[in-house]
Amino acid sequence: MEFALTEEQQLIQDSAKRMVEKDIAPVLAAHPSDKSLPREAMAKIYPVLAAQGITAPRVPADEGGSGMKMLDYALVYEQLPAWLSISIMGHDVTFARIHAEATPEQRARFLPGMLSGDKIGGTATSEPNAGSDPRGLTTRMTVEGDTAIVNGRKIWITNGSVADVLAVTCIDGVDEKGRNTLKRIVIEPEHSKFEIREIETTGLRQGHLSEAVFEDCEVPAANILSSGGDAARMLTITWNGNRPLVGLVAARLAERAFEAAVDYAGIREQFGKPIAGHQLIQKNLADIQTAIMTSRLLCYRALDLMDQGARNNADAAMAKRHATTVCLEAISKAMAVHGGMGITEEAGLEQLWRDARMLSVPDATDEILTLIQGREITGIAAFR
Ligand SMILES: Cc1cc2nc3c(=O)[nH]c(=O)nc-3n(C[C@H](O)[C@H](O)[C@H](O)COP(=O)(O)OP(=O)(O)OC[C@H]3O[C@@H](n4cnc5c(N)ncnc54)[C@H](O)[C@@H]3O)c2cc1C
Structure with missing residues (x-):
């Protein structure tokens, strides 16, 4: 049993503290502390986080991530302002989920921009009537030719309103026991039309917690994460x-x-x-x-x-x-x-x-x- 940080872990922690002081705090100080940060400010911060390896820590380096131990990731993570910790976690799990469920071609399309911090990710699973119990999800996708049509409402999406890559959890059918089966589809606001709005909350106010409404939202069927991974x-x-x-x-x-x-x-x-x-x-x-x-x-x-x-x-x-x-x-x-x-x-x-x-x-x-x-x-x- 070892409770002290190793020399390498100490270096990781010190470097994270310096990054926050030098590269992140000045950006935050230029904006109100109780309002969601504008996209341009997020665009300055995410490449800084990428340089610390925390845009994709859970995916090995030889598979397109930055491959960190969770404990080392945590040492960087806990130095960040609280809202930014939640933001980068929303991004990093989206990276990990897309990586796990995507084909090699899909990984090549969606992940490099997220690794470099040029693109911000988010996962939309919760719905107004399905939070603790994901079996209650109702957002559905159907496929017509080369197009997937998504209908439903998602809520509490971390990074939602500033995300370039949204992994949206949808029902796509039923299994042999009659239960809904889930698949994720990547929706890019740049290419697909849907409504998104910011939700005002008690805390973490420089962050983004959003609600999205998909009404016959058309997405290339090639964006359905279909490597056979279990969402x-x-x-x-x-x-x-x-x-x-x-x-x-x-x-x-x-x-x-x-x-x-x-x-x-x-x-x-x-x-x-x-x-x-x-x-x-x-x-x-x-x-x-x-x-x-x-x-x-x-x-x-x-x-x-x-x-x-x-x-x-x-x-x-x-x-x-x-x-x-x-x-x-x-x-x-x-x-x-x-x-x-x-x-x-x-x-x-x-x-x-x-x-x-x-x-x-x-x-x-x-x-x-x-x-x-x-x-x-x-x-x-x-x-x-
Ligand atoms: C800061 C923040 C970030 C978030 N980020 C994301 C995100 O990126 N993507 C996303 O999809 N969602 C996100 N969420 C949503 C979050 O996952 C849900 O809010 C959470 O799962 C609870 O769901 P709910 O709000 O619908 O509450 P409900 O599930 O409706 O629960 C209401 C109350 O009932 C209780 N309850 C429910 N079932 C039981 C039971 N069986 N026994 C006893 N009590 C029960 C709950 O504990 C709670 O107190 C985020 C939320 C916050 C606050």
């Missing part, structure tokens, strides 16, 4: 990587709140001494630090299992649910340490809290994660 299975595999990554975003947000709380407790005086000297303030600080540490350890472990090729369904679910729950509480405690200042925009903690509040939803809610872990423990699925 439903691929969703599960990629979710098992995403969950600990989302947990790490929560841990990083809590860490920023912790640093602010420690500083404030050292300078704010009440009852004749710095509040850091009051026992209950120390308890709050100790609780916050414990939340960050336990979250990181669980998330790193879930990712390490994945790197070793081991099953990590329960570990990934546990890591995300634990991290997003305790880190949200931790940020709230950091706000409490600040008293009235904690709830001001000026202190910046409320934004950390709003961003963290978003994280319990994507890649499975707390309840669904609990059921996934319960199924792994008991061997019994409690979903239906």
Whole structure:
């Protein structure tokens, strides 16, 4: 068992910190912190992320990706601003899913631009009436000659409104048991017409969370991902990587709140001494630090299992649910340490809290994660 970063991992982390400071923070600072970033700004940021290898970390280098261990990816990933972490994850899983389900010709068409960061990707699976239960999907594609016609509505698409490449999960038929079969099709806004709009949300506001409506949307049938890959299975595999990554975003947000709380407790005086000297303030600080540490350890472990090729369904679910729950509480405690200042925009903690509040939803809610872990423990699925 080894808890310290290797020299190489330390270099990866240091380089990521420098990238954020030098190449990303100035772009973000030029735009309002509570509005989705314009496409031109995203176009400056994505090639920077590509240079760090995180536009396609989960696909081996000899197959067209940048081939990183999930743990190394995480060390870069957790340095990013929270909304950008969610954005690059939406892009990177789209790359991995297209890679897994595409023919060699399709890979050559869609993936190089996504690897270089010139094109941004997103996956549209959730629908207004199908979130936790993907079996409820209703978006359908039918094929007429060389054209696929897509009809349906997708919601909560990370990167949706700025994506050049959208992998849209559709029903394309039924299996022998009468269940819907799923296939993904790549829809490029440059070539196909559909409506897309931004959804205003509590946090992660410089990012993009979009709704798309497809009404007889015509797409070349050559864009149906048809290598025989199983779209439903691929969703599960990629979710098992995403969950600990989302947990790490929560841990990083809590860490920023912790640093602010420690500083404030050292300078704010009440009852004749710095509040850091009051026992209950120390308890709050100790609780916050414990939340960050336990979250990181669980998330790193879930990712390490994945790197070793081991099953990590329960570990990934546990890591995300634990991290997003305790880190949200931790940020709230950091706000409490600040008293009235904690709830001001000026202190910046409320934004950390709003961003963290978003994280319990994507890649499975707390309840669904609990059921996934319960199924792994008991061997019994409690979903239906
Ligand atoms: C920041 C963010 C990014 C996202 N990115 C994407 C994306 O890129 N692509 C995409 O397709 N989707 C994305 N989503 C959507 C996300 O995956 C869904 O919101 C999520 O799966 C929950 O679905 P829902 O919102 O429809 O809630 P529902 O499934 O309707 O759930 C409502 C409530 O019921 C609970 N519930 C449901 N079933 C059960 C059960 N069996 N037992 C107990 N409780 C239950 C849920 O936990 C929840 O509390 C994103 C969401 C967010 C917030």
